[in-house]
Amino acid sequence: MNLETSQDRRGAWKYRLHDRFWKLVASRAQKPKPGVVTDPTLHAGGRLDADVCIVTNCTFPGGNAVTTLTELEAFEAAGLRVLIVNCSIKRSRWKWRWMSERFLPWQDRVVPAHHVEHLTCRTLIARGPRMMTTRLFEKLTHRITPDHAIMVINNAAWNEDGRPIFDWPDLHRRVAALPWPSVELCPLSPLIRAESDRDLEGTDVTSRLSPRDWPPVLDETAFEFAPRPRLTAPITIGRHARDHPGKWLEDPDELLAAYPEGDPDLRVRILGGAEVVEMMLGRTPDGWEVLPFGLGGVQDYLASLDVFVNFPSPERHEAFGRTIAEAVLSGLPVILPPRFEATFGDLGFYCMPAEVRGVIERLAADDPGRLAHLAACRDLAAELYGRASLVRRLRDGGAVPKPRLSEERRAWRSTILPRP
Structure with missing residues (x-):
C-alpha cells in the first residue's frame, strides 16, 4: 500500500545517516527485552x-x-x-x-x-x-x-x-x-x-476531556464463544495478567478467598505466573496450576476455564481491563470487585473476595439462566467493543455507553449477586 503523496528524496539521506549512526551505537549498548526487535524494515x-x-x-x-x-x-x-x-x-x-x-x-x-x-x-x-x-x-x-x-x-x-x-x-x-x-x-x-x-481539583487548569470515552477495540472473531453447558465440580477458575504486585490482592486471606487453595470443588488455573503470591505466602497455594505466558494462546487458556475471577490490588488503577472483555467474549462469567462496575456495568458479577464462592455456587445452580445470560453478555460486548463499533465511533462521533442488558437479564443477574 502506497501511503505517500510525494517523497522528498533530498531529505532521505538524513534519515539513513541518522539510523546508521545510532544503529552503530545500539550495537554496543544494551539489548531490548525479549519480544522487541531493534532494526525492523519500516516505512x-x-x-x-x-x-x-x-x-x-x-x-x-x-x-x-x-x-x-x-x-x-x-x-x-x-x-x-x-x-x-x-x-x-x-x-x-x-x-x-x-x-x-x-x-x-x-x-x-x-x-x-x-x-x-x-x-x-x-x-x-x-x-x-x-x-x-x-x-x-x-x-x-x-x-x-x-x-x-x-x-x-x-x-x-x-x-x-x-x-x-x-x-x-x-x-x-x-x-x-x-x-x-x-x-x-x-x-x-x-x-x-x-x-x-x-x-x-484545586488547580486552575480547565478540563479538556471529551464527553465520550474511547475503550479498546477487540477482534470478537478471535474468541470462540464456548460456555460450559453445565457447571459441575471441580469448577476451574482463573485469570491472566502480568505477575506484578499491583495485579494481586495484598491481603493473604482475601487472596485465598478469591482464589481458594486445597478445595476439591474449585481448581485455580493462573496464566502469567504467580511469583508475587509465592513471595507473599512462602509457597504456591495447594491445588493451583500456574502457567507462564507463551504456553499456548490466550484463547486456548480461556477455553480451559469455567469462571473468570479478576481481583487486582485495591491500589491498582485499572484503565479498562481488556482481559475481562476477552473472557466475556469467550463465554465466561466474570467475577470482579465493585469498582469495575463503572466500566463493565451488567457484564460482570461484583462482590468482595469472601463472596466469590457464593457467586459461583449460584451460577452453578442455574445452567439455563447462566447460558442465556452469557449469550446476552457476549452479544453486548461485541456490539460495544467489537471491530464494527470502532468504525461507527469514527464515522458517527458517538460514545460507547455503559453496558446494560435487558430488564429480563438484569433481573436474573440480581439473583446471582450477593444480597446487600
Whole structure:
C-alpha cells in the first residue's frame, strides 16, 4: 500500500545517516527485552497522507500493541488507508526504532516519528499519555495536519507503588496548546475519567476531556464463544495478567478467598505466573496450576476455564481491563470487585473476595439462566467493543455507553449477586 503523496528524496539521506549512526551505537549498548526487535524494515517516511494515522509507542508488546493492530485491521477492512507512527518514549535515540515483534507483519505501515517530514490525515489517534509528554511527540505535532485528533488516555497517572507516570494538569495544558483545529481528549474508561477529575481539583487548569470515552477495540472473531453447558465440580477458575504486585490482592486471606487453595470443588488455573503470591505466602497455594505466558494462546487458556475471577490490588488503577472483555467474549462469567462496575456495568458479577464462592455456587445452580445470560453478555460486548463499533465511533462521533442488558437479564443477574 502506497501511503505517500510525494517523497522528498533530498531529505532521505538524513534519515539513513541518522539510523546508521545510532544503529552503530545500539550495537554496543544494551539489548531490548525479549519480544522487541531493534532494526525492523519500516516505512521510509517523508511526506505522507492517510485516512487514519495512529501515533503510539510501538515498543510496548502487550495490550497497547494488540489494540493498535486491531484498529489497523478494522479500519483497513472498512477501506481506509492507515499509517502507524512509532513515537518512542525513550530519550536515547538509538532506541527510537525499537518495536514490538507483534508489528512485524505490518511493518510497512509503521514509520518512525523522526522520519515524518509532513503528514496529513482525516483522523489522528494518539494513544499513550506518557508518549504525549515527550519532546519527540511535541516536535511531531508540528509536522502532522489532521482534520480531527483523538488523544486516548489508556493508563492511569500513577503506578501501583505510587510513582507518577504522567501529570494530569500538565497533560490538559499540552492538549490545549496543540496546533490542530479539532481535538478530543478521550479517557479509556470511566475510572480514568474520574482520576482526571480528582487530579484537577484545586488547580486552575480547565478540563479538556471529551464527553465520550474511547475503550479498546477487540477482534470478537478471535474468541470462540464456548460456555460450559453445565457447571459441575471441580469448577476451574482463573485469570491472566502480568505477575506484578499491583495485579494481586495484598491481603493473604482475601487472596485465598478469591482464589481458594486445597478445595476439591474449585481448581485455580493462573496464566502469567504467580511469583508475587509465592513471595507473599512462602509457597504456591495447594491445588493451583500456574502457567507462564507463551504456553499456548490466550484463547486456548480461556477455553480451559469455567469462571473468570479478576481481583487486582485495591491500589491498582485499572484503565479498562481488556482481559475481562476477552473472557466475556469467550463465554465466561466474570467475577470482579465493585469498582469495575463503572466500566463493565451488567457484564460482570461484583462482590468482595469472601463472596466469590457464593457467586459461583449460584451460577452453578442455574445452567439455563447462566447460558442465556452469557449469550446476552457476549452479544453486548461485541456490539460495544467489537471491530464494527470502532468504525461507527469514527464515522458517527458517538460514545460507547455503559453496558446494560435487558430488564429480563438484569433481573436474573440480581439473583446471582450477593444480597446487600
